[in-house]
Amino acid sequence: MTKLKHMFQRKEKKYLLSYADFEQLIVKLGSDLVEDEYGLHTISSLYFDTEDYDLIRASIEKPDYREKFRLRAYGEPQESTPVFLEIKKKYAGIVYKRRVAMPLEEVADYIAQPEDKFASGVERQVSQEISWLLARKQLEPKVMIAYERRAFFAPSEPEFRVTFDFNIRYRQEDLQLLSGTEGARVAPEIDVLMEVKALGAYPIWFAEALANLAIYPGSFTKYGQTYQRYLFKKESFQHVI
Template sequence: MSIQVSPLNLERYELKYLISPDMVEPISKYVEAYCKMDYFSEIAPDKCYKINSLYLDSPSLYILRSKETAEAFHFNMRVRSYGEGLKPPYFFEIKYKLREFVRKKRAKVTCENWQDILEYGLIPENLEGMSVDNLEEFLFMKMTYNVGPVILTQYKRKAYLSEVDDYARVTFDMSLRYQEMFEWNVKPDDKMMCNYDHPDIFEEPGKNVVLELKCEKKIPYWIVDLIRKFQLQRGSFSKFGNSMLTHYTIPEVMAAGTLYR
């Protein structure tokens, strides 16, 4: 079976909306006229799969603080796994963002001892395609900004891929959890995980599902119609920023009530 996954290099727009759980099903039905479920949703019993993201930052939290300027160019660095985080592949990702435009670079790593890459700068010999260049860039950024693990997030995703466009995705992210993490580890500990999808973090009470509409430079008409049909109002939500905001007390951020983009 051919498994469709995101390309290692991509540039796209990401439009985010906060919706209530009861909107997931009607929006899904609308989307299914243009999309099919991605492989991981298709094989999941409840059509949702787990995504684990180990986010990196500097000792001074440079990456987190750079998000305080809403219009500024900023980036995230993370190691991502799927399911319970026990098996490869692992994805080393840098996500550059300017407003709603995103450039993402991923390196796919299939070795079990992926931690050695970060500890010793060892690049596996079996990397394919753009993974080598992207991993080298990841390691360069790691050294430049002196970043290490700070927080591990996990959420459940229901995802669709367009069948009528070259590239378009619709994702629903829910059950957002996090734990503090200072080790190279992408396996959540259920005893340590805390939810951060509560009303105080979201812009509107009760709307604790993150809907993302992702496409290339031209927004498809069916996405425009979807936005109009369900009267969606653009929002902003950063899983890294808001899990950190929940966990740490950063006085100037808390005082401003900032929701990170």
């Protein structure tokens, strides 16, 4: 089992692929990329924001610094399933993720009093950051986003990872992770979202594969697209009436 990391940083770049692009890329990369131990698995995230969606509205403007807060689960969670409360920050092109883990059944009490959960160490530090963010922004659940993922790593490049996300969907009602992962497609025109996560330059073999298949970076964030396509319209209508 992969060791839990509470804090890490990296660069992330997105690519919008067709199913044909995905299949050709996997074949071309061969053994240079190896699928991780989880195989195809489901990820669901409950995104928190202010009443007026200040976090995502600021993020869409692409400032040097932006942040998001979410509750993330892997697989179909039960009350005892470990889940992650995550602050995701981006500054000067570098993504910083800071998180704590706990059973889903403890999350509500933790959010009410997050500093009291961890006594010391890295978890305590991250917990204090979460406490400060929740208090400063008065965050509340806004949307659930789920998708299926296949994740790959490069044996020759330990910090280089590539993930492929399928069937990205959202739900605005029944914002409980215990309620399943059903939802409407965020972007029906996108078959696969590829995210490349690296600390530095891409390995030559990966860059060559992208060039040979004419695969180029695109712009897409799951929460950002959901807000712009669906939540913003609903919010604007509510303000009008």
